[in-house]
Amino acid sequence: MRLNFGDISNLFLVITAVIAWFSYTKYKSTPLKYLPIYLTYAAILENVANILLTVAQSNTWWYNIGINIEILFFLHLYYNYIKNKKNKKFLLICAIIYEVYFLINVFILESWNDYQVFPFTVGGIFIIIFVFAFLLEMFQSSKILHTQKYLIFWISLGVLFYNIIPLPLFVTRSILSNYELSQMMVIQYLANIIMYLLFIYGFIWSSMKYK
Amino acid sequence: MEFDEIQIVILVSSFVLFTILVVAVLLFTIFQKKKTDFLMREKEQEKRFEKILTESQIEIRENALKNIAWELHDNVGQLLALARLELNILQPNVKDGNAPKVQEISQLIGDSIQDIRSLSKTLNPEVINNMGLVQAIESDINRFNRLKFLDASIKVEGETYDLPEKDIVILFRILQEFFNNTVKHSKATTLKVEVTYTSSKVYICAKDNGKGYDENLIKKGSGLINMKSRADLIKTTFKQTSNSKGTKIELVYTNKEIK
Structure with a gap:
């Protein structure tokens, strides 16, 4: 059996989820407590998507639901972490705009069977903006003294890599929807692997003391 | 590709x-x-x-x-x-x-x-240094007994030795602050001091049987902060506990001559 980048990325995802559960006590009292549930969910999402592709020849609707939940999860996570009230409000508005746009696209403009690349690109950009907003807050506080000890710092780095690296791919897919880009998915898988490695590093090396 | x-x-x-x-x-x-x-x-x-x-x-x-x-x-x-x-x-x-x-x-x-x-x-700090820690405490305790403020006693264990002059005065002043509080506020009838010398440490424990105080209310009191900051200055651990049966302070001084 030959492993491709997609399989390796899935393998890393499963390992990350397992390590996340093992180090759960470190962050169970922080907003990150839902992260292992999210990672387990993502692992199930990927594997069910593979099965669906074999059985039903299409998994687009399944991905549409999955990625939508993923974007909302991260927006919700940073909503809990960001302290600046204006940024919080702005995040809430962005989350609503994204979700409304996603639903309009799915139910009115397109359908569940069309991959919602444009709303997902917008969602990804929103996440990038709020990760930066959070990191900026973190660097302006006393947390800067022990940044590397905070799990959320490593999670934020991972999320940044995951959302920024494939951005050109997503933008191109949004603009040239009929263009064949399946070869380029390797960029997405590499971004996934980098994110999982940063998550794993955070789960292992972050300290329980810094929440 | x-x-x-x-x-x-x-x-x-x-x-x-x-x-x-x-x-x-x-x-x-x-x-x-x-x-x-x-x-x-x-x-x-x-x-x-x-x-x-x-x-x-x-x-x-x-x-x-x-x-x-x-x-x-x-x-x-x-x-x-x-x-x-x-x-x-x-x-x-x-x-x-x-x-x-x-x-x-x-x-x-x-x-x-x-x-x-x-x-x-x-x-007088010079006199305290000349007397040494135990004798200085005894002198205060005798004064309390003579003036019939309360029934005070001291118990010394281990072989005593000289401490650095500055440290003696600071330790004694911490105890004096505690004695003053006991006499002024606690309504205690007894005051017991125990000093234990080991080769590397000096343990001092002073306790009264007064009415105590609410730790949450007095925690930020200047007397307590003073005692703590003085103890820190000579790298001595300081602990004060209080309940309705009395107040106690414990000091653990590390003998710096021992390496």
């Missing part, structure tokens, strides 16, 4: 973004290290400044106490001694009916002289 122009653009721009992110993280790491070093240095400086401040406050206080001790001993004490002398000279000429009264006054003056001398001893 062949790529057309669009795919190459995607690959290159993804790689550029990746590189920018990596460089940003690296730059941040360097910046963060520098900022951490700077903040640590600042904190260290602040600590040093606080130490100097506490030390000079103690020095000023000790000087003031020394002056008061001198005044009491050399001025008030001498005046009282002179008064007693004059009274004694006068005594043979006093009418028989007043003789016991004069005798009583002379006795009172004598007691006052003794109290002033022992008070001036425990106020």
Whole structure:
């Protein structure tokens, strides 16, 4: 059996989820407590998507639901972490705009069977903006003294890599929807692997003391 | 694997973004290290400044106490001694009916002289250093017993040895602060002090049987902060506990001569 980048990325995802559960006590009292549930969910999402592709020849609707939940999860996570009230409000508005746009696209403009690349690109950009907003807050506080000890710092780095690296791919897919880009998915898988490695590093090396 | 122009653009721009992110993280790491070093240095400086401040406050206080001790001993004490002398000279000429009264006054003056001398001893840091820790505590305890403030006692265990002069005064002042609180506020009837010497440490425990205080209310009191900051100055652990059955302080002093 030959492993491709997609399989390796899935393998890393499963390992990350397992390590996340093992180090759960470190962050169970922080907003990150839902992260292992999210990672387990993502692992199930990927594997069910593979099965669906074999059985039903299409998994687009399944991905549409999955990625939508993923974007909302991260927006919700940073909503809990960001302290600046204006940024919080702005995040809430962005989350609503994204979700409304996603639903309009799915139910009115397109359908569940069309991959919602444009709303997902917008969602990804929103996440990038709020990760930066959070990191900026973190660097302006006393947390800067022990940044590397905070799990959320490593999670934020991972999320940044995951959302920024494939951005050109997503933008191109949004603009040239009929263009064949399946070869380029390797960029997405590499971004996934980098994110999982940063998550794993955070789960292992972050300290329980810094929440 | 062949790529057309669009795919190459995607690959290159993804790689550029990746590189920018990596460089940003690296730059941040360097910046963060520098900022951490700077903040640590600042904190260290602040600590040093606080130490100097506490030390000079103690020095000023000790000087003031020394002056008061001198005044009491050399001025008030001498005046009282002179008064007693004059009274004694006068005594043979006093009418028989007043003789016991004069005798009583002379006795009172004598007691006052003794109290002033022992008070001036425990106020003067030089005298405390000469007496040593245990004797200084004993002197205060004897004064309390003599004045019938409360039933005070001291128990010493282990072989005593000399401590650095500055440390003796600081340890004694912490205990004095506790004694003062006991006498002034606690309504205690007993005060027990235990001093245990081991080769590397000196354990001091003082407790009264007074009414105690609410730890949450008095925690920020200046007396307690003073005791704590003084203990910190000589790297001594300080613990004070209180309940309705009394108040206790524990000090653990590390003998710095032992390496």
